[in-house]
Amino acid sequence: MPQSQLRPEEVRPEVQDAVAAAAARLARAGVASPRVDAELLAAHVLGVDRGRLAIQRRFPAGGADRYGELVGARAARVPLQHLVGSAPFRYLELAVGPGVFIPRPETELLVDWALAVAPGGPTVVDLCSGTGAIALSVAHERPGSRVIAVEADAQALEWLRRNASGRVASSDPPVEVVAADATDPQTLVELDGTVDLLLCNPPYIPDGAPVAPEVSGYDPPGAVFAGPDGLAVIRPVIGRAVRLLRSGGWLGIEHHESHAGVVPELLRAAGFGQVSVHADLAGRPRYCTGQHLAHLPP
Ligand SMILES: C[S@@+](CC[C@H](N)C(=O)[O-])C[C@H]1O[C@@H](n2cnc3c(N)ncnc32)[C@H](O)[C@@H]1O
Missing domain, CATH: 3.40.50.150 (Vaccinia Virus protein VP39)
Structure with missing residues (x-):
């Protein structure tokens, strides 16, 4: 069923899906703490503390692409700290x-x-x-x-x-x-x-x-x-x-x-x-x- 036909509470949050996919990608790349890094990069793109990530549903315009770039760089083993500065x-x-x-x-x-x-x-x-x-x-x-x-x-x-x-x-x-x-x-x-x-x-x-x-x-x-x-x-x-x-x-x-x-x-x-x-x-x-x-x- 397309997401547009689901009730709002059934729409899977874009952020949570992206973080789960990023964590899996970083784990495959051998990153030591893939879930934490995926969450910290998402929090960085969203401009929120990691603790508030669970209540974020969608990236702002361009945010999903930016997140994809950062996750790609992290998978290439650029240190998380260099990516967030x-x-x-x-x-x-x-x-x-x-x-x-x-x-x-x-x-x-x-x-x-x-x-x-x-x-x-x-x-x-x-x-x-x-x-x-x-x-x-x-x-x-x-x-x-x-x-x-x-x-x-x-x-x-x-x-x-x-x-x-x-x-x-x-x-x-x-x-x-x-x-x-x-x-x-x-x-x-x-x-x-x-x-x-x-x-x-x-x-x-x-x-x-x-x-x-x-x-x-x-x-x-x-x-x-x-x-x-x-x-x-x-x-x-x-x-x-x-x-x-x-x-x-x-x-x-x-x-x-x-x-x-x-x-x-x-x-x-x-x-x-x-x-x-x-x-x-x-x-x-x-x-x-x-x-x-x-x-x-x-
Ligand atoms: C392992 S890092 C530690 C940096 C920082 N103290 C920390 O704990 O995050 C070692 C640092 O020592 C500097 N360093 C290496 N040899 C040095 C020397 N002979 N005199 C002064 N600094 C030196 C390096 O440039 C580097 O910044």
Whole structure:
């Protein structure tokens, strides 16, 4: 029976049909979360939150075609965040696109830990800042902080500056953006011995390790790979942390799950105490923390 002969309550909503078909298409393309991505793309086209998708029936003029294009691009493994132009991270919606690493949900846990150990009014350094996900979250959630974000890559710096210029709340302290190599002993040398908290999500995948098409095609290689053992940035960052942190200050550094043995060893060898490895929500060892004890009184 043609839809025109059905009562209104029997007309199948165009949006729900399109989302179901898109989810099936994305699943066939190997997308990890096909239904969620199909819904988020539809919500993007409709200009509504995903939670309101269930009550949407029809796309606006041109919307169905636009949705088809976006689903096609996602099936070709363009990252969802590039298609919608932003990535959620804790309370923030960060601008992302070509040339910058898309922040990952597991990194939110490093921020949880950081907020728990940070003293009042801390000086916080985020090395390898990318979009500024860590730095901007700390500034937003700990308004009395001084937060400095260090990034080396020119394209990533553009995204970082763009995100840093759009503070979420007027009470958020401005994040200071520094264009520098996090592994250079001269970077932030004027802060040596004063930093309360040093956070870092560096590149850490061993060169040549297999990664998802979204990563190989869209995350900048310099944001992902770090030498044959994946430790080419982590090693010098730990050395830099020893100098930057005040006595009793904390380092939190994200790493690959295969580094759950070596990174704590590197921290202990550098003089850190209270060294712990923390798991992500899937139970994988994901970041390592330690306290700089070198100058603490006995
Ligand atoms: C894995 S991404 C993490 C970005 C961001 N911290 C996050 O959690 O979403 C690593 C970032 O470190 C930057 N980077 C790599 N080597 C660097 C270095 N030696 N100094 C400063 N930044 C570096 C890359 O450009 C990239 O933006």
